[in-house]
Amino acid sequence: MPDDRIRRGPSRRQLLLGGAAAGAGAAVALGADRALASPGPTADTAGVNGDRVTPFHGPHQAGVTSSPGAHATYLAFDLLPATDRAGLERWLRLLSDDAARITQGRGALADLEPELAVRPAGLTATFGVGPAAVALAGAEAPAWLGPLPGYAIDRLEDRWSGGDLLVLLHGDDPTSISHLARMLVRDSRAYGELRWRQSGFRRAYGSDPQGTTMRNLFGQVDGSRNPGPGDPEFDAAVWARDDAPAWLAGGTSLVLRRIAMDLEGWDAVDVAGRENAVGRRLSDGAPLTGGGEHDDIDPEATGPNGFTVINPAAHAARARETDPARRIVRLSYSYDDDVEPGALDSLGRPAVSNVGLLFGSWQADVAAQYVPVQDRLAEADLMNTWTTPIGSAVFAVLPGCEQGGFVGETLF
């Protein structure tokens, strides 16, 4: 296993703050310190973001504890029938070794393109398992590990759903993501078959000040109330609790929903109608009941006509959860894929777009946190008019590992 501790370069603190390059000097370090004290978004003046390294090892997996990169790729594998318990362990060891090297800016073993790994740009790899992998390891599965309940709004397709082993790669450089993905699929050939692959994006690194909430392809500010890594609310919502199996301590769960967005139908709605459907202003994400982007909505506030300002069926009203222990932490990416042959839009015309959201969500307990929100949204959410879930998958996200270990070792 490679060793993070002796890699020359910027300090971890500089790296975590984003973009201080090796040898960039004291002025940059001073800027980074200022950034630490600043609560709001800050412009990155350090440059050379490609050198940014997110440590692979630790009690939690780095893809959960780091800020989402500009690009993400999800890979899901099915176990091959011949893969036994020892094979699963060997597979997980290989995957961790690849990830531990490439996320730190080095080639993998047997890597003939190590030059592609030298700009990690915050690259992380996060691994999760489905019920079949847990059973193969002989471990106890948490009760929530399995498909979500079926919902009337779902139009799920197998090609975007399920899987026995999950990898989430995110970072600011798509070339580095591509290279790590290739090494991982190559090292999976003996034990697993690629079931699906989904890639998404946010704004490119450097387009927005750091800390800016993403916008989805409807133009909505998406995730304003989302706690971030390091917030106490994040920790309370995400990490497996005492009632989870011991192997999951330090881990969490991921729900990934692929949600198709009907841009043509959305085109027919004016700004007032769009804001009514969400409960927040499109311009800045602020609640229609006032305040700033990060403020909560007031579902009780009424307008001059006596009705609530925020439509009770608005997305923000239906998704709202005030109990920190029942909240989820969202991790969304947009997708904009090729139009599929023969596809029609919501008006029956030949489709000209194939876009949506890779809606990811971390939570300690899928049944206690995710399902209640999904139940409410499936029952009533004005946004359901223009959105359709077409993929769904649930994974137990493993704890991290230390130097010399591998992600998944607690299963064995």
Next chain:
Amino acid sequence: MRTRPRPYTRALATASALALAATLSSCASGASESADSLTLIDPWVKTAAADGMTAVFGTLENPTDADVTVTGASSDAAGMVELHEVVDGTMQEKDGGFTVPAGGELSLEPGGLHLMLMALPEDILAGEEITVTLELADGSTLEFTAPAKDFDGGNEDYEGDSMDADHGEMDMGSSADPSDG
């Protein structure tokens, strides 16, 4: 294809030296033995089926001020191990062993020098770790472990083989050699 030195080679060397410190097993006596200073960085072995052959790769590093020569090798995972080179796309035994220059390194890589594992008693499976012992000119030995990786390259013909690939080819599946060109 010789691409070294690569970025981070130095950091890797230090890391692996630490990692390997526990597995060094020089046979007895003096601190001046070659095995005490030679390290093999990032070793790996190509997966293979029982009775077949395969190869171990990595980078030998010698920080001392004297050349170190590897004269042989052995492994529980192979009936026989030879030190090989590839000349004009064909593998053959390397006369005189592998000499790692003073203060330098020697790459064992597909298409070049490698440790050839033959007469494999069992499959070498992806992710499995095999143990190999290098024998050095001064009689000391260096033991290391190498994880097995599926790899489509490194399919050079063995010297004296015809194209029937009866026993000579390392290749487990494809017959193309993408590294050859």
